Amino acid sequence: MQILKFKSKNASVYLLEEILNNIGYKVIISDYFGLDTHNAVIDFQKKNKLVADGIVGVKTWTVLLKTNEVVLNQKTKFLSEKDLIDFSKKFNLELAAVKAVNEIESSGKGFLLNGEPKILFEGHVFWNELLKRGIDPEDYNKNNPDILYPKWTKKYYLGGEKEYKRLAKAIGLSNDDNFREAALCSASWGSFQIMGYHFSKLGYKTIDEFVSKMKLSEAEHLNAFGLFLEKYDILKYLRTKEWAKFAKNYNGISYSINQYDKKLEKAYNKYKKLL
Numbered sequence: 001m002q003i004l005k006f007k008s009k010n011a012s013v014y015l016l017e018e019i020l021n022n023i024g025y026k027v028i029i030s031d032y033f034g035l036d037t038h039n040a041v042i043d044f045q046k047k048n049k050l051v052a053d054g055i056v057g058v059k060t061w062t063v064l065l066k067t068n069e070v071v072l073n074q075k076t077k078f079l080s081e082k083d084l085i086d087f088s089k090k091f092n093l094e095l096a097a098v099k100a101v102n103e104i105e106s107s108g109k110g111f112l113l114n115g116e117p118k119i120l121f122e123g124h125v126f127w128n129e130l131l132k133r134g135i136d137p138e139d140y141n142k143n144n145p146d147i148l149y150p151k152w153t154k155k156y157y158l159g160g161e162k163e164y165k166r167l168a169k170a171i172g173l174s175n176d177d178n179f180r181e182a183a184l185c186s187a188s189w190g191s192f193q194i195m196g197y198h199f200s201k202l203g204y205k206t207i208d209e210f211v212s213k214m215k216l217s218e219a220e221h222l223n224a225f226g227l228f229l230e231k232y233d234i235l236k237y238l239r240t241k242e243w244a245k246f247a248k249n250y251n252g253i254s255y256s257i258n259q260y261d262k263k264l265e266k267a268y269n270k271y272k273k274l275l
Helices: 011-022 035-047 058-066 069-073 081-090 095-105 123-132 162-171 177-185 207-214 218-231 235-239 243-251 253-258 260-274
Strands: 119-121 187-189
Touching (some): 035 058, 081 218, 095 235, 162 177, 243 253
């Protein structure tokens, strides 16, 4: 595992904070190792008779993972080398390009510690999904501003397992099955955070089939990602290694702000040398 400490910023920090949260520490789950995480790590180290330096190295990781055996039980859900090879063959892609995309575009891990796929509930999408079903969201948003709003905002994101509470709240607004379907369509799912409302275009018969697939494995997340790229004609840019066009079409016009194209090209060159 990667050595982490105060001010570290990467996907491993997200896992660390998930584990800390799961064992009772109230830390903000993100990819940034803040002061709250630093204090939690020191407390954990003291309680487990480790050197209390706030640095998460091999020994601290070992003890943390032992207290979260559920992580080990999820091994069958994790992406494998064979999954990436199969994906490259299925979509006629160079393996180095597939590995680059998996490194840069995936969220690092597609499942939470409780075994559920990662989600992010979008209240503005829920608003539109209700409208598409002939339901006026204005009738429901007064007491539910955290799950139902007309324009995108990140102010209501809770992250981690708490996103499922927002999803459950949305489903519970009515016994009408339209609300349940609209809510499931309004969350992004898995490693590549594919929005539920894409289910039909990607070939899934129902939103329930899509969700059930997302619960199976990261290989299913990767497959959905491939179908998404194929449906929206983005695969061609991955085949020709046109990283800017790929990033623009997948990440949107703001891709350059986060330098997704440059990150993809760098990762590709790295894997090209290794393969």
